[in-house]
Structures are given as C-alpha cells and as structure tokens.
Amino acid sequence: MRLSGKVTIVTGAASGIGEATAVRFGKEGARVVVCDVNAAGIDAVVGEITAAGGEAVGYVVNVTDKAQIAAMVAGVKAQWGRIDVLVNNAGIVADAQLSKMTDEQFDRVIDINLKGVYNCAKAVVDIMTEQGSGVILNASSVVGLYGNFGQTNYAAAKFGVIGFTKTWAKELGKKGIRSNAVCPGFVATPILQQMPEKVIQAMEERVPMRRLAQPEEIAAVYLFLASDDASYINGAVLSVDGGLVI
Numbered sequence: 479m480r481l482s483g484k485v486t487i488v489t490g491a492a493s494g495i496g497e498a499t500a501v502r503f504g505k506e507g508a509r510v511v512v513c514d515v516n517a518a519g520i521d522a523v524v525g526e527i528t529a530a531g532g533e534a535v536g537y538v539v540n541v542t543d544k545a546q547i548a549a550m551v552a553g554v555k556a557q558w559g560r561i562d563v564l565v566n567n568a569g570i571v572a573d574a575q576l577s578k579m580t581d582e583q584f585d586r587v588i589d590i591n592l593k594g595v596y597n598c599a600k601a602v603v604d605i606m607t608e609q610g611s612g613v614i615l616n617a618s619s620v621v622g623l624y625g626n627f628g629q630t631n632y633a634a635a636k637f638g639v640i641g642f643t644k645t646w647a648k649e650l651g652k653k654g655i656r657s658n659a660v661c662p663g664f665v666a667t668p669i670l671q672q673m674p675e676k677v678i679q680a681m682e683e684r685v686p687m688r689r690l691a692q693p694e695e696i697a698a699v700y701l702f703l704a705s706d707d708a709s710y711i712n713g714a715v716l717s718v719d720g721g722l723v724i
C-alpha cells in the first residue's frame with residue numbers, strides 16, 4: 479500500500495475525479511477526508527471506502543467558506559493528529575464567451591476554482607510546516623496551459639492554480655512540503671454533462687488516443703504524486719491528456 483497511514487484531504491470528493499481519488503487513496507491505506515458540498519455524495523463515497531476496508535470521514539465543506547474549512551481541519555487534526563496530503567480538486571465550470579459572460583459566472587468560478595485552492599492550502603500549511611512534511615496537489619487543466627473557447631473564467635482560475643503551485647514549491651520546499659499541479663485533458667465525469675454530445679465527440683477526435691480519460695486514470699496520477707515515489711517532484715505541472723497537446 480502506497481499511502482499507509484497518511485492523512486489525506488480530497489476536496490470535491492463526492493463525484494468524478496475527486497471520488498476516484500478518494501476511493502483509490504482509501505485502497506492504498508490512506509485515512510481519507512471526503513470533503514464536498516454534496517452531503518449525500520460524501521456519505522456514498524465514505525461508505526464505499528469503508529466497505530472496502532479503508533478509513534474515511536466525511537465533511538460538508540464549501541471551499542469558499544473559510545469557517546467550514548477551519549472546522550474540518552481542526553476536526554481532522556483532533557481525530558488523526560496530522561495532515562499529510564491535500565488534493566485541491568473541487569471545481570466547477572460556468573462557460574460563456576467573453577461578450578456574454580456575466581460577472582456572477584466569472585466570480586463564481588474564480589471563488590471556487592482559484593480562491594478555494596488558496597483557502598484550503600492556507601488552512602493546512604502551518605500544520606504541514608510544523609510536521610516538516612506534506613503534499614499539496616492542485617487540479618489545473620489543459621485549459622490552464624492553453625486557454626479554451628468560452629472559458630475566460632475557468633482558464634484564469636486554472637492558469638492561476640499553476641502560479642500557486644510554482645510559488646508554493648519555491649516557498650515551502652525547504653519545509654518538506656511538495657506542491658504539484660495536474661492538468662487533465664478531457665475526463666469522463668459529470669462536469670462534462672453540461673457539454674453537448676457533439677462537442678464531446680469533437681474532443682475525442684482531437685485526442686491521439688481517440689477517447690476521454692476515465693477519472694481513475696487521473697486518480698492514479700494523484701496517487702503517484704501523493705506517494706513517496708514522487709519524493710523529489712516539486713513544482714511540476716503534469717499533463718495527463720492522452721497526448722491532446724503535443
């Protein structure tokens with residue numbers, strides 16, 4: 479088991495990539511904090527992890543709410559005494575071309591996808607510093623490297639997340655904390671349900687592998703980066719996109 483005894487927080491863990499990551503971490507011996515806004519989804523994922531013999535606890539946390547994050551971090555510290563890994567995975571889309579994007583759409587995506595990452599990292603950094611070890615993994619995207627039609631807000635957030643990652647790698651490396659970002663291409667999760675079938679087909683055709691990723695294929699990368707196998711990987715921005723952009 480590659481994460482034996484590690485205390486790991488996964489945000490947005492009730493669905494998609496976060497769910498697959500939480501479940502995989504549980505199978506690899508981690509103590510998993512399943513954090514999301516979706517209470518029913520949290521219960522289902524905690525149930526799945528514990529049914530497979532793993533350890534998990536759920537917290538209803540909106541990553542825009544610092545008080546909820548602080549309460550979760552305090553609860554985890556009280557229960558398990560430490561925090562080894564934070565996967566900043568929670569994210570949404572609210573797409574529109576620039577001329578049609580509302581301020582509300584812009585602010586909502588920035589608040590969750592960018593400031594939410596900052597809020598959660600800030601809430602654990604002192605604990606990781608005190609431990610002299612920790613891993614922060616941030617969900618960026620292929621869109622965080624190249625931009626995308628209709629995603630002014632999402633691209634800004636995902637580019638920003640890469641900026642966080644490189645900054646934290648420089649600031650926190652000497653404290654034993656590694657920070658890395660993952661840039662998935664197109665992954666078959668509920669987030670894509672908002673896109674027309676035609677657009678999804680067009681996406682598949684653009685990928686040399688001619689298919690979307692499965693969430694488990696991204697979870698496997700988070701597992702590697704969270705594990706001691708990645709002990710010298712810091713500040714990396716890892717594309718997991720089937721060769722979409724070469």
Ligand code: NAI
Pocket residue numbers: 489490491492493494495496513514515516519539540541542567568569570590594617618619620661662663664665666667668669670
């Ligand atoms: P998803 O929609 O399946 O899951 C996202 C989860 O985040 C949901 O459970 C949702 O309830 C939760 N969430 C939303 N707002 C939240 C908030 N304010 N606080 C806490 N939890 C919140 O999405 P998916 O596809 O699994 O995406 C996960 C991450 O991966 C996101 O950051 C997304 O931007 C990124 N990503 C996804 C890609 C894809 O093609 N699916 C591609 C590249 C990146």
